Amino acid sequence: MAIDASDRKEWAREHFQGFENVTMPSFTPDLSQLDEEGIRRDVRLAIRHGFFSTLCSVETGLTHDEKRRFLEIAADEAGDSISVALSLSADTIGENISLLAHAEQVGCTHALLSYPHSFRPASEDEIYEYASTVIDATNLGVYLFVSDKFGFQNVNPSGVPFGVFDRLVDRPNVIAMKLGGMDSGVMFEAFERYGGKVLVCTLNPGLFPLTVKHFGQQWSGAWTVEALQTPEQPLMVEFFDLLKQGKEDEAMTVYWRLAPAIGAMAGLMAPLVPTGAYHWPLLKYQQWLGGGNGGMTRQPCMRVFQRDMDMVKGGFRAAGLQIATDSDDDFFVGRTFAGATAGASA
């Protein structure tokens, strides 16, 4: 049943429990077409991981029609088993609104508010106007995004347009807030200021013990949670559940077990944060180790080096997580086509 914008806050409070991961598109080995089977595999895997939602990242080198098709495939495979969200990271506001309409039609539930590269607001009012236009255009839930990548330092030295968010958080379909940066003061301020109005979340697992206990954080997303667990050993899901149950001793035991994998993830990802871009292939590699489809993404594309793959695997193994034993070469075409490639070369 369709949910009206006015009911989205209540819906979110009930529904946003646990983790939202990121589904990235899969392609045929020549990267010319979407790999539907691979995309469906990844949605099924998100369900097996125990996530409540998966966010489709559309800023991964897709045409507008491919973005639409990507959402259709993901929503169809998800059915009622998992929510599907999208990142509003298209190149223009018009395309974002068009995608929102399509997403609503195919059964997506919410979207992450982002801003085009070319958006250079001179004032908070301009950000407010952009956000309002997008938010008012949909019945989907919208969650706000705190991120350095938008370059909002000109309106607030923190990079967070607090004055804009103050005005947006009471909107009926503004449901949550993703704290994409790692600044500890932004974290504190956002939870204090907006905690009672929207579902604020940090992505830093090391903060969860404090934020769950003192601010009632009930979800975290969207991020590649699969970097820290497998479907058979869903340690991050367990860690978060234990914290929510107030079982601190057990939770921290799980956390420290995961410390080597967290260290490997942080070591690889931290240098990329200031770039404002994501390493899609490496994130896909992390998923692939736990059974994801894998495969490379289109240009412009960061490369996957053996040293990075070894570091990821080392983190998993040090945390006692069982991972795929396939050849790393198979990752580069994805599971859908790995067998075919092997056959062709045999």
Place this chain on the structure above:
Amino acid sequence: MPVTRTERKAWAREALRGVENVTMPSFTPDFAELDEEGIRWDVKQAKAHGFFSTMCACETGLTLEENKRFLEIVADEAGDDILVSFTLLQDSFEDSLELLATAEAAGCSHALLGYPQTFRPKSPDDIYDATAALSEATNLGLVMYATDKFDFIRFDPSHVPFDVYDRIAGLPNVVAMKVGRVDPAMTFETLRRYNDKVLVNVGTPWLMGLFPLMHREYGVQWFGGGSWEFWQSPEKPYVVEYYDLVAQGRYDEAMKLYFHLAPATGLAMRESIGRGGDIGMYNWPMGKYVSWTVGGNGGLTREPAMRLAPQAMQMRRMALRSIGIEPPASDDEFYVGKAAYRRQQAENAG
């Protein structure tokens, strides 16, 4: 009146309040001698900044005798105005014990627990035994240290062998804990385990923004030895003011000030002023440059030393300007240190 080791826990709750900076030694331009005048200058600066304590960095290329003299100079200059602590990061436990004795006689109040680089404990019990020996040898307060420097990851994936730290926290003169790890889970874990026994501090600038939460929920009351001068000058002591505002529960004003510092923080994160946590050694010349740009003595340190890269210096200047502090116009004075530079100028004039 001297504080005995059994009184140290109660003493600490009263005394360890505020922000503690780091004093690094100054040398003559040929690095042959300590520059007493420069060292004294830096202690006066620490007072001017509003720090309640200054931690002497002893792992900076000094002989044992020089380290003793360094502490004596700092403690003498500090007088009753400011506390003096130091790092127990010597080449051997014997040196650490000797330094503890000198420090106590000189009037230092506490020390950051550390272990020689050759220390390879076979078991967590070895860590306890070594620490207990240091504890029993002194009346000074001792500060436990959560860090990856000691390679204790062999015993616990967190880098902190908690079972043994649990016991160390119970020693009578172990008064506090410096959380030098950026992972906020470590702060949570140490507060959960040790907050009723020792004073867990804000031990890394990257968790400075969590201070309101740590103060309100856990009563955290001090910032441990760190390069806090990155964000302030004696005329604009922002970090100290931020500390005071939080301590008074004035969070709105505190966070406004905190975000005023955000541009400098952003630059620091790009050019890593703190390089050292991950390699077990700090860039002392960079630390001295940070301090010098806001009035410290400056001067380079002896080999082995990291180099001071021009882009890092430029970043430092940009960081200061971004928060409304104007750095000195020229770097000439820095390379030998303020005191030596003035002596040279006087000689040339004479």
